[in-house]
Amino acid sequence: MISYCSRCLYPSTKPDLWFKDGVCGACHAFDLRSNYDWSSGKQVFRDLLRDNKKNPRYDCIVPVSGGKDSTYQVWRVLKEGFNPLCKTAPTDQLTALGRANIENLKSLGCDYIEISVNREVRRKINRHAFFAVGDIQWPEHLLIYTIPVRAAVQFQIPVILWGECPQREYGAGRPEDAYLKYFDRRVLEEYGSLNGLRVSDLLAIQGVDDRDLYFYEYPSAEEVDSLGLKGIYLDNYFPWNGISNAVIAQSLGFRVSEENILGTIANYENLDNYVHGIHDYLKYLKFGFGRATDVACNLIRRNLLLRDDACALVEKHDGRYPSSYLDRNLDRILQYYDISLQEFGEVCDDYTNYELFLNDASGQLVRRPDGSPQLTGSFSCLHQ
Numbered sequence: 525m526i527s528y529c530s531r532c533l534y535p536s537t538k539p540d541l542w543f544k545d546g547v548c549g550a551c552h553a554f555d556l557r558s559n560y561d562w563s564s565g566k567q568v569f570r571d572l573l574r575d576n577k578k579n580p581r582y583d584c585i586v587p588v589s590g591g592k593d594s595t596y597q598v599w600r601v602l603k604e605g606f607n608p609l610c611k612t613a614p615t616d617q618l619t620a621l622g623r624a625n626i627e628n629l630k631s632l633g634c635d636y637i638e639i640s641v642n643r644e645v646r647r648k649i650n651r652h653a654f655f656a657v658g659d660i661q662w663p664e665h666l667l668i669y670t671i672p673v674r675a676a677v678q679f680q681i682p683v684i685l686w687g688e689c690p691q692r693e694y695g696a697g698r699p700e701d702a703y704l705k706y707f708d709r710r711v712l713e714e715y716g717s718l719n720g721l722r723v724s725d726l727l728a729i730q731g732v733d734d735r736d737l738y739f740y741e742y743p744s745a746e747e748v749d750s751l752g753l754k755g756i757y758l759d760n761y762f763p764w765n766g767i768s769n770a771v772i773a774q775s776l777g778f779r780v781s782e783e784n785i786l787g788t789i790a791n792y793e794n795l796d797n798y799v800h801g802i803h804d805y806l807k808y809l810k811f812g813f814g815r816a817t818d819v820a821c822n823l824i825r826r827n828l829l830l831r832d833d834a835c836a837l838v839e840k841h842d843g844r845y846p847s848s849y850l851d852r853n854l855d856r857i858l859q860y861y862d863i864s865l866q867e868f869g870e871v872c873d874d875y876t877n878y879e880l881f882l883n884d885a886s887g888q889l890v891r892r893p894d895g896s897p898q899l900t901g902s903f904s905c906l907h908q
């Protein structure tokens with residue numbers, strides 16, 4: 525039986541989410557921030573970068589996608605007087621808007637490196653992960669973490685500046701990890717959305733061998749320790765808010781989508797990959813919530829959206845069949861991986877949680893009445 529946070533709309537089916545007194549970990553972790561002394565964060569941040577400087581030219585690596593958050597991160601580092609080396613692991617099906625935003629970020633005043641892994645191999649891995657664990661973005665989830673660490677080791681830059689800590693922002697992890705200060709191998713392995721698929725498992729894919737997997741592997745403990753690597757989160761030192769990040773990023777030339785995006789309520793995020801819609805739809809089928817819920821919950825926590833208004837928005841937008849994403853149709857997105865619409869439907873069916881959903885008399889997938897959120901209070905919502 526699914527239950528919901530009494531403050532936001534996060535469900536008990538969300539992986540790694542903890543609850544206390546009916547309130548989810550993301551809401552509890554957000555409350556911790558009211559105790560932060562932001563006035564000292566800036567100085568702690570500056571000292572940390574100065575104390576860990578090893579490369580004569582660069583102060584830190586900033587992993588960037590060109591999105592609102594990474595544009596804000598680069599702006600922040602430059603504003604504090606430091607020189608970042610920016611690093612992108614581009615998505616497999618990079619959108620035109622995503623490319624435009626990367627080019628914009630490169631104009632902010634920083635050196636920039638883009639590492640693209642072998643496309644043919646990656647395409648095979650995306651396809652394999654889609655069938656094996658129902659996650660077509662599996663390589664992206666891994667490479668956004670491993671490639672910056674590779675670059676840190678190669679350029680001998682000990683500090684990697686990540687944006688928000690997911691264990692804080694989304695409550696994904698043990699309660700004590702809401703205080704997480706550093707990203708390291710343990711965090712990647714425990715929370716990296718790898719769904720039990722290991723890098724070594726990829727060798728079973730025809731045409732993939734050891735040489736293809738260099739960037740998928742986290743560097744050795746010896747390399748990391750001798751560098752003194754510290755993966756830090758900007759949200760430990762400065763207030764973090766996706767909306768204000770988007771506002772600042774737009775003032776710097778970042779572009780949002782001019783069209784509504786299927787399956788969500790925000791036009792300022794997840795603009796760089798045509799497969800986001802597929803990923804979010806599978807997430808909905810597996811766990812009963814989608815990207816619209818994530819965005820709505822962020823807004824509720826910040827007192828920017830009432831919970832019952834959020835219900836109406838989530839009901840309308842979550843779980844929409846991803847017939848297109850931005851300017852590309854689903855069949856074309858799947859064609860890149862040699863996946864047919866029929867195979868897509870079969871995989872969706874395989875990964876649908878039938879404790880939450882059922883097929884009605886007309887064959888339509890609907891939520892089970894007992895799987896719908898019976899929200900605390902006088903209202904309820906979603907596919908009753």
Ligand SMILES: [Zn+2]
Pocket residue numbers: 529530531532533534547548549550551552
């Ligand atoms: Zn909550």
